[in-house]
Each structure stands twice: as C-alpha cells, then as structure tokens.
Amino acid sequence: MEILVCIKQVPESNKVEVDPVTGVLNRNSAASKMNPYDLYALETALRLRQELGGRVSVMTMGPPQAEAVIREAYAMGADDGWLITDRRFGGADVLATSYTLSQGIRRAGPFDLILCGKQTTDGDTAQVGSEISEALSLPALAGVLRILSAEAEAVTVEMDLTDKVETVRVSLPCLLSVEKDIAQPRLPSYVRKQAMKDTPIHRLTLADMEDTDPAHYGLSGSPTQVQRIFPPESNHKQEKWTGDGPELTGRLFRLLKEQKLWQGGR
Amino acid sequence: MAKLIFHPEHIPDKAAFAALCPFGAIEVHGDAIEPTAGCKMCGLCVKKGPAGAAEMVQDAPAPRVDKSAWRGILVYADHVEGALHPVTFELLGKARELAAEIGHPVYALLLGDGVSAAAEELTHWGADRVLVYDQPPLRDFRLDVYTAAFADAVEHLRPTAILVGATTVGRQLAPRVAARLHTGLTADCTVLRMEKNTDLVQIRPAFGGNIMAQIVTPNHRPQMATVRYKVMDAPTRQPQGSGTVESRALPPEKLQSGVTVLSVTPKPAEAGIENADVLVVAGRGLRKESDLQLLRDLAEELGGQLACTRPLVECGWVEARRQVGLSGRTVRPRLLIACGVSGAIQFVAGMNHAGTIIAINKDENAPIFKTAHVGLVGDLYEIVPALTQAIRADKEARP
CATH class of the missing domain: 3.40.50.1220 (TPP-binding domain)
Known part of the structure; x- marks a missing residue:
C-alpha cells in the first residue's frame, strides 16, 4: 500500500505576544518541532506498512528548515519525503494551503491512503485535511479512532461522532484524519536516522506543480485576509485575595455559599 | 499575485530589519536581503521597517464579486437523528443579529432522514426559511453526500454568509464545502460582526490563542465561519413558529458515496x-x-x-x-x-x-x-x- 502522511513543522511553544502599542508580534523562541498530532498519523501509517507492505511517504509545506520534520519522520521509519517550499506559497490560508498540498500530492502520488493528524497546534483549525480531500475529490473521514481492517480496495475504521461511534467502510484511495491515541507513536531511532542520512528529500516549487498559476497560491490564492491582530482582552471586574490558607478558604466558602450550590446548614 | 519586495538601499541596519519578522523569514546574505518560504505575508516588515524598505506589490487585481447577488445568512442545522444540537439555536440567534444589520433573511439548512419535526422546530428559533433535504441516503452523516447537498443549497439560496457549529460533523463538513465553493472559512470564531457592505468580520484566537486575529473574506461569497458550542448566546424559543419550510431533494447521482456506514454504536452517556x-x-x-x-x-x-x-x-x-x-x-x-x-x-x-x-x-x-x-x-x-x-x-x- 502506498501511504502518504501530511506533516507540519510547528513552533515548540505558542508563546507569542503582541506589543499593544506597536502591534508587532513577539515570538519568544524560534525552536520548532513536528506537530504532535501528526505523530499519530505517521505511527498509523508505519503499522499499516508492517501489516500490508508498501511504502510510507511524508509531505510537508514550509520554509527550507521544515526539512527537519522530514528527517524526523525518516528516523521514525518513513521511506520517502517531500518538501513543498516556495516564497510564492507564503501567506496561504486554509484554502490555498490545502490546494498547494493537493497539487504536491498529485505530483508525488498516486497514493492509496492519505493520513493527516487531527489538527495542528499552531493553526488549530482542523480544516486542512477535509479541504485537501475536496481538492483531490477523495472520500474522507475525520475523527478516526481505530483502523479495523485494511485491504487493497477499502479500509474499515471506527469514527468518533461525539455521542456515537460509527463503523465505516471507505473505498480507496481516501483521506483519513486520525485522532490522538489511535496508536502510541514510536520514538525516532538513531540507527534508522544514520541509515537514512543520505536519503534525499524531494523539493517541490511552483514550477513543479501541474497548476503553475501563482494566483492560486499563497496570499493571492487565499480568500480570507487577516485585517489585524491584537492581544486578547481580559476581564475587568476582578478581585485578588491574599492571606493565609484558612482565611482564603473561609472567604471562598462564604462566596460559594451565596451562590446556593448546595442545600443545608441554614 | 501579491509579493513582497525589499529595497536594501533603504535598510541601513539589515539585522535589525530581519529581527522585525516574527517568523524569522527574512534572510540576510551580505548586502542581499530577502524573504524566505517561511514568509506569511503578514506585512509587518512593511509597516514597521524603515520607510521604503519593503513594499507589498499586487500585480493582478483582486477578483471582484457582486456582493449584492448574495443575500441572507445561512445556518447549518446540526442534529443527531432529528434532535437538534443546541449550537444551532445559538447560531440562529447570532444570524438574526447579523442579518438585522443589513436587512437580510435568515436561512437554516437541515439534512437527514425523517427530520420534518426538526425542520418545523427551526422556525421557532429565528429561521425565516428552512431548507430541508429529507432523504434516506442522508440518514447517516457522510462527508461526500452531505457536501453535495450543502453545495446544492448554497447554489439555490446564494447566502452571503454561512455559519456552521464546530461539532464533529461541522468541523469536517464546513471545510469540504468551503473548498468546493472556493471560498474562505474561518474556524472557531469567537466574535462575529456584520459590516454594511455585507463583509462578515470574524475574530478568532490565533497562534494557540495567544493573539486574536480579525479576519474578513472581502472578495469571495459566501463567507463561511465555524463557531463552537456555548460561544454565542442562545435566543429564546418563540412559541409561534414564524418561518417557512421548503423541501428539496438531491438527484440519485449526487447521493453516491465512497463511504458505507456498517454500524452505529451509541457511546455510553457520560456527563460531559x-x-x-x-x-x-x-x-x-x-x-x-x-x-x-x-x-x-x-x-x-x-x-x-x-x-x-x-x-x-x-x-x-x-x-x-x-x-x-x-x-x-x-x-x-x-x-x-x-x-x-x-x-x-x-x-x-x-x-x-x-x-x-x-x-x-x-x-x-x-x-x-x-x-x-x-x-x-x-x-x-x-x-x-x-x-x-x-x-x-x-x-x-x-x-
């Protein structure tokens, strides 16, 4: 089975602040890592390969430094890696990002199965997987809890729908977004990292795509525009209590009692 | 294509200029300075850099859309076997507020099998017009057929804005519909406001919520947003329903799916x-x-x-x-x-x-x-x- 896992490099920490006067964004650290939710998708792919044979490829879109997450995926067991990188892809919103990835997938494929993580920790939208599936006209499922069986033409999975679990069979090729905890991700292996160190990473730029019209990518291909960014508000009616433990406990007890959260002791 | 151009002759301190970028996407090589693929086109370097240091160049005009051809706020009615999810009421309440700003109607879209009671119910919560696709193949949520029905409804109603609850169904359905319609979608909005020109102002937490971003979709219609449950206030149910219910059906060829639901297991009711x-x-x-x-x-x-x-x-x-x-x-x-x-x-x-x-x-x-x-x-x-x-x-x- 040919499996592709979409991965993303995200900041190690989301600690950013906006300077309220200048409006400039201050990032505390430039350190980055693989989006933690993608590890579950990659692990799922590696287990399917073990069972069915085939290859696991990974793809990411980002600056040249995003190679690091492909190297990490190699060290976990991926066979092949694709980096989509081009200045002209900058400023992409969900639609343009998904379209760019779908173009990359057309170029790198065909794949039987495309796996995505639940969401990223920086964008937090959980929308890209679903939009990729549309751009590729593939059936898609999100909230995948477990893969029950996988064959050449179809996979059967359990899908989470909040208050029920559906067992669903979906024909291949298809795209699945997996939940955290579908499989415990393995650690990267040093031996494997060394063995893969000369394995190249394929690079894709706009010129490599089927659609080379720059208007469909990056900021130009993005229907949404960020008008401004600003620090979140905090509440205004506020009190801060200090004192020793018993004093604070007593005050809190009286406050809660006024709220009539329990009966008795009138 | 929008692009960013640097003019090194106007950048006396290149290192300080590169440091302006919150994404570390400005590279300096001796006298040359340029943005890398990490550039998010946020334009901060244009705004905060020395005068003339950076400019954002638009070499193609933005696509134009006839905004007056798109009317109404459409709410996707999320439900489980006909029991409406309460986020639907919250969104109808918000849709009424937004629609009042521009004098537009409020629509609700309901997809399912045997959901006529739910359709009637929606008219008690502020929907002027409820569009229902009540067909057996829509009994279980399947992304491909639900997307087909949703796209059909949008073509029929041509709403200026669409609100979808960020439920497990909504989070899959809204992006697929947005991609089909080639339009923008903003996830998990916490504030929505309507401008007189029908642009929907969408505010959502960004960068893990450390910052709020105000987002618009100025050149595309419809504009789409998802909102989580309990973010907006629910309106009061009206004892008298005041809207109309309209039925529509998808033709059989649009009801084909790559997905077969084999079984459905209710999860044990746990107090969430x-x-x-x-x-x-x-x-x-x-x-x-x-x-x-x-x-x-x-x-x-x-x-x-x-x-x-x-x-x-x-x-x-x-x-x-x-x-x-x-x-x-x-x-x-x-x-x-x-x-x-x-x-x-x-x-x-x-x-x-x-x-x-x-x-x-x-x-x-x-x-x-x-x-x-x-x-x-x-x-x-x-x-x-x-x-x-x-x-x-x-x-x-x-x-």
Whole structure:
C-alpha cells in the first residue's frame, strides 16, 4: 500500500505576544518541532506498512528548515519525503494551503491512503485535511479512532461522532484524519536516522506543480485576509485575595455559599 | 499575485530589519536581503521597517464579486437523528443579529432522514426559511453526500454568509464545502460582526490563542465561519413558529458515496464537561496524579465535574474529554474553579465565558489572575481540602 502522511513543522511553544502599542508580534523562541498530532498519523501509517507492505511517504509545506520534520519522520521509519517550499506559497490560508498540498500530492502520488493528524497546534483549525480531500475529490473521514481492517480496495475504521461511534467502510484511495491515541507513536531511532542520512528529500516549487498559476497560491490564492491582530482582552471586574490558607478558604466558602450550590446548614 | 519586495538601499541596519519578522523569514546574505518560504505575508516588515524598505506589490487585481447577488445568512442545522444540537439555536440567534444589520433573511439548512419535526422546530428559533433535504441516503452523516447537498443549497439560496457549529460533523463538513465553493472559512470564531457592505468580520484566537486575529473574506461569497458550542448566546424559543419550510431533494447521482456506514454504536452517556454547571479544573500546579482526588472531591460536593488543562492530558493523568481549551472543549459553566492553572491563553479561550471564574494559584503573577473574577493567591493544597471539608460540614449541620 502506498501511504502518504501530511506533516507540519510547528513552533515548540505558542508563546507569542503582541506589543499593544506597536502591534508587532513577539515570538519568544524560534525552536520548532513536528506537530504532535501528526505523530499519530505517521505511527498509523508505519503499522499499516508492517501489516500490508508498501511504502510510507511524508509531505510537508514550509520554509527550507521544515526539512527537519522530514528527517524526523525518516528516523521514525518513513521511506520517502517531500518538501513543498516556495516564497510564492507564503501567506496561504486554509484554502490555498490545502490546494498547494493537493497539487504536491498529485505530483508525488498516486497514493492509496492519505493520513493527516487531527489538527495542528499552531493553526488549530482542523480544516486542512477535509479541504485537501475536496481538492483531490477523495472520500474522507475525520475523527478516526481505530483502523479495523485494511485491504487493497477499502479500509474499515471506527469514527468518533461525539455521542456515537460509527463503523465505516471507505473505498480507496481516501483521506483519513486520525485522532490522538489511535496508536502510541514510536520514538525516532538513531540507527534508522544514520541509515537514512543520505536519503534525499524531494523539493517541490511552483514550477513543479501541474497548476503553475501563482494566483492560486499563497496570499493571492487565499480568500480570507487577516485585517489585524491584537492581544486578547481580559476581564475587568476582578478581585485578588491574599492571606493565609484558612482565611482564603473561609472567604471562598462564604462566596460559594451565596451562590446556593448546595442545600443545608441554614 | 501579491509579493513582497525589499529595497536594501533603504535598510541601513539589515539585522535589525530581519529581527522585525516574527517568523524569522527574512534572510540576510551580505548586502542581499530577502524573504524566505517561511514568509506569511503578514506585512509587518512593511509597516514597521524603515520607510521604503519593503513594499507589498499586487500585480493582478483582486477578483471582484457582486456582493449584492448574495443575500441572507445561512445556518447549518446540526442534529443527531432529528434532535437538534443546541449550537444551532445559538447560531440562529447570532444570524438574526447579523442579518438585522443589513436587512437580510435568515436561512437554516437541515439534512437527514425523517427530520420534518426538526425542520418545523427551526422556525421557532429565528429561521425565516428552512431548507430541508429529507432523504434516506442522508440518514447517516457522510462527508461526500452531505457536501453535495450543502453545495446544492448554497447554489439555490446564494447566502452571503454561512455559519456552521464546530461539532464533529461541522468541523469536517464546513471545510469540504468551503473548498468546493472556493471560498474562505474561518474556524472557531469567537466574535462575529456584520459590516454594511455585507463583509462578515470574524475574530478568532490565533497562534494557540495567544493573539486574536480579525479576519474578513472581502472578495469571495459566501463567507463561511465555524463557531463552537456555548460561544454565542442562545435566543429564546418563540412559541409561534414564524418561518417557512421548503423541501428539496438531491438527484440519485449526487447521493453516491465512497463511504458505507456498517454500524452505529451509541457511546455510553457520560456527563460531559460542556454541560456541567460547576467545573473544578486541575492545572500543572498539581504535584501528582493521586492529588486529582482532592479536586474530584470538591467537584462532587459542588455537584460538578473535574476538568483539566492540556498538560494533564498530555501526561496521561486525565482523559482528553475533560480538557478545557482551544484543543479541548469550550465550556460555559456557572462556576469554574481553576486550581494550579497558569492560565495560558489557549486554555482561557475555552473558558472565559464562564459565569464566575475563581482561580487558586501560588504564583501571584500567574496569567490566570487576568481572567479570574476572584483570584486567591494561595496554595491549593491548603485551600481545596479545607473547602471541601467546610462544605461537607455545612451540609451535615441541619437546623
């Protein structure tokens, strides 16, 4: 089975602040890592390969430094890696990002199965997987809890729908977004990292795509525009209590009692 | 194609200029300076750099859309076997407000099998016109056929804006529909406003919620947004329904799916943190897993539930369904007691609509005190068990 896992490099920490006067964004650290939710998708792919044979490829879109997450995926067991990188892809919103990835997938494929993580920790939208599936006209499922069986033409999975679990069979090729905890991700292996160190990473730029019209990518291909960014508000009616433990406990007890959260002791 | 051009002759201090970029996407090679593929085209370097240092060049005009050809606010009616999800009512309430700004109608879209009672119900919550696709192949949610029906409805109604609840169904359906319509979608909006020119102003937390972003979709219609449950206020149900119900059907060829639902297993009904009146939230200030019992005891005395922040889920102490925050659940309890919670904005974004927020933290500079209505600078290990005891004693002290 040919499996592709979409991965993303995200900041190690989301600690950013906006300077309220200048409006400039201050990032505390430039350190980055693989989006933690993608590890579950990659692990799922590696287990399917073990069972069915085939290859696991990974793809990411980002600056040249995003190679690091492909190297990490190699060290976990991926066979092949694709980096989509081009200045002209900058400023992409969900639609343009998904379209760019779908173009990359057309170029790198065909794949039987495309796996995505639940969401990223920086964008937090959980929308890209679903939009990729549309751009590729593939059936898609999100909230995948477990893969029950996988064959050449179809996979059967359990899908989470909040208050029920559906067992669903979906024909291949298809795209699945997996939940955290579908499989415990393995650690990267040093031996494997060394063995893969000369394995190249394929690079894709706009010129490599089927659609080379720059208007469909990056900021130009993005229907949404960020008008401004600003620090979140905090509440205004506020009190801060200090004192020793018993004093604070007593005050809190009286406050809660006024709220009539329990009966008795009138 | 928009692009960014640097003019090195106007950049005396190249290193300082590169440092302006929050994404580290400006590279300096001797005299040459240019943006890398990490550039998000945020334009901060244009705004904050020396005059003439950077410019954003548009070499193709933005696509034009005839905004007057798109009328109405459409709400997707989320339901489970005909039982409407309450986020639908909240969105109808918000849609009414937005529609009133521009004198547009409010529409609701309902997809399912045997859902006529739910369709009628929607007219009591502010929908002027309910569009129903009531067909057996729509009984279970399947992304491809639901997308086909949704796209058909949009073509039929041509609404200027579409609101979808960020439920497990909505989170899959909205993006697929947005991609089919080649339009913008903003996830998890916390504030929505309507401009007179029908542009929907969408505000959402970005960068893990540390920053708010105001987003518009100026050159595309419809404009799409998802909103989580309990973010908007629910309107009051009108005893008299005041809208019309219109039926439509998809032709059989659009009902083909690559997905077959083999079985549906209801999950055991568990009291979710979203519906709790009182939440006691555990944060990283807890020293060990067994100490969670202190908070569970307090929650039980208050008739509430235990919830937690992201790190406690990541270390496996608490189930993911109890996590409050952007990557967890949005909650709106009457009372929330945050114990040893630092107050990362990604957490705050999921709980700042709670009625009364109480925070207990030893660190008087913890950001949670910016959100809490009542902040106790103290040790949760001293306060929580003593408080539980006091409540127990009070309950036992009968008159």
